[in-house]
Amino acid sequence: MEETKVKSKGQKLMEKLSYKKVNAWDKIPDREKIFSYCDDYKAYLDIGKTERQCVKETIKRAEKLGYENLDKIIDEDLPLTAGDKVYRNIKDKAVILAIIGKKPFDKGTRMVGAHVDAPRIDIKQYPLYENTDMAFFKTHYYGGIKKYQWLAIPLSLHGVILKKNGETVDVSIGEDENDPVFTITDLLPHLAKDQMDKKMSEAIVAEAMNALVGSIPYGDKEVSEKVKLNILNLLYEKYDIVEEDFFSAELELVPAFKAKDVGFDRSMIGAYGQDDRVCAYTSMTALFDIQDPEYTALCVLTDKEEIGSVGNTGAESRFLEDFLADLCNLTNENYTDIILRRCLNNSIMLSADVNAAYDPNYEGTHDKYNSAYLGRGLAILKFSGARGKSGASDAHAELLSKIRRVFNDNDVAWHTTELGAVDKGGGGTIAMYIANLGVDVVDCGVPVLSMHAPFEITSKVDVYTAYKGYKAFLKKLD
Numbered sequence: 001m002e003e004t005k006v007k008s009k010g011q012k013l014m015e016k017l018s019y020k021k022v023n024a025w026d027k028i029p030d031r032e033k034i035f036s037y038c039d040d041y042k043a044y045l046d047i048g049k050t051e052r053q054c055v056k057e058t059i060k061r062a063e064k065l066g067y068e069n070l071d072k073i074i075d076e077d078l079p080l081t082a083g084d085k086v087y088r089n090i091k092d093k094a095v096i097l098a099i100i101g102k103k104p105f106d107k108g109t110r111m112v113g114a115h116v117d118a119p120r121i122d123i124k125q126y127p128l129y130e131n132t133d134m135a136f137f138k139t140h141y142y143g144g145i146k147k148y149q150w151l152a153i154p155l156s157l158h159g160v161i162l163k164k165n166g167e168t169v170d171v172s173i174g175e176d177e178n179d180p181v182f183t184i185t186d187l188l189p190h191l192a193k194d195q196m197d198k199k200m201s202e203a204i205v206a207e208a209m210n211a212l213v214g215s216i217p218y219g220d221k222e223v224s225e226k227v228k229l230n231i232l233n234l235l236y237e238k239y240d241i242v243e244e245d246f247f248s249a250e251l252e253l254v255p256a257f258k259a260k261d262v263g264f265d266r267s268m269i270g271a272y273g274q275d276d277r278v279c280a281y282t283s284m285t286a287l288f289d290i291q292d293p294e295y296t297a298l299c300v301l302t303d304k305e306e307i308g309s310v311g312n313t314g315a316e317s318r319f320l321e322d323f324l325a326d327l328c329n330l331t332n333e334n335y336t337d338i339i340l341r342r343c344l345n346n347s348i349m350l351s352a353d354v355n356a357a358y359d360p361n362y363e364g365t366h367d368k369y370n371s372a373y374l375g376r377g378l379a380i381l382k383f384s385g386a387r388g389k390s391g392a393s394d395a396h397a398e399l400l401s402k403i404r405r406v407f408n409d410n411d412v413a414w415h416t417t418e419l420g421a422v423d424k425g426g427g428g429t430i431a432m433y434i435a436n437l438g439v440d441v442v443d444c445g446v447p448v449l450s451m452h453a454p455f456e457i458t459s460k461v462d463v464y465t466a467y468k469g470y471k472a473f474l475k476k477l478d
Helices: 009-017 031-047 051-064 070-075 193-197 226-239 243-248 274-288 319-330 337-345 397-409 431-435 460-476
Strands: 085-090 094-099 109-115 120-131 134-142 155-162 168-173 211-214 249-255 260-262 268-271 296-302 348-351 378-381 414-417 440-445 456-459
Touching: 031 051, 031 268, 031 274, 031 460, 051 085, 051 094, 051 155, 051 274, 051 296, 070 085, 070 319, 085 319, 094 274, 094 319, 109 274, 109 460, 120 155, 120 211, 120 226, 120 243, 134 226, 134 249, 155 243, 211 226, 243 249, 268 460, 274 296, 274 440, 274 456, 274 460, 319 337, 348 397, 348 431, 378 397, 378 460, 397 440, 397 460, 431 440, 456 460
Parallel strands: 109 296, 109 348, 348 440, 378 414
Antiparallel strands: 085 094, 094 296, 120 134, 120 249, 134 211, 155 168, 155 249, 260 268, 268 456, 378 440
């Protein structure tokens, strides 16, 4: 019989006093549940290649669960009571979902906020041109990218075109296996000596990132730009659009590949747009799976985070404040602005955004003791910003105490993180803009490898843990 080794006094003391990061797989033995949840997440990623598609899919799922359009409720002058489920579509690019809680709004709300835009290649407003019997689209990249990663990969085209008469044409080309795809060409190594001698940031010129879209000429010798005309004619036949219609279009090139399992053990997910649709999906499903919350629970999915949360669909706008004002008004016959102010000041949000996971292939970019790690659950980022916390959201210790307690009480794996080493890392999320409203907020999201690349990596257990953590926060944080 094997003798049980007795722990020393120091070992017992270390076990009692020290903080240990855990492998989240050990905390969730039912791995089939994790894999099943992530299968639906991958389907959501494949449907939502753009912010518009994410918003459309989110609303579709919400309406199946009984969520009603808040603006319709306002038009019909209907009151709201505890248990009611509502949403607001913000210009097809952002959406807010809410379940009305039992407590009055001046006691605050519980919110989880993510963003559904992602780095991509946008099409310019006068994009189509011909050069050496090939047709191209002029582009402008959106968000922080490494330009070289977007060359020589299959790209799909998504977006909307508003015609002269105001009619909207939806475009989605490249996702079906029988669809054509597009690409931005690269230079072969044999001729790339000058290119490869340059700094990485200078090797690829943004104005040269033009997408190849065709090469067959239109059969008319009298036309000077035959290939361009052939493309225009194909677009006219399929969509009934003319070249001027590009001016009132929003078209995006994104990777054409699907979300895939990664690793022999299928423990990870590789896909485009996981920053930050992994947190959008987990926030949405967490809200969908709670009933009768004490505090009104919200899922806020914003746009424009990758370019600074600007515009009237970004977190810097007033759409969240306006949404809460309408909820306050519809639940209180004696509504005044002070109710909204108290609501904001007493609200708490998890800014559900991804964090850069520690990559052992690139040591030195992180403080290993304060890094996000794949497979260790939710990464809590007390402060963001860069170089002296510039542009940061810095959460209060009192808030972290509440978050820590609700996660520990509900067996949610979590660890603390920074976004890179001091003087190397940095960056911000929607947290700083929400905090400006008076809301207590902290960043809390899923670790990601190869962030902002066309193919980002997450751990399935972290994805499921995010869902579990967000659900506990919305339902049980007091």
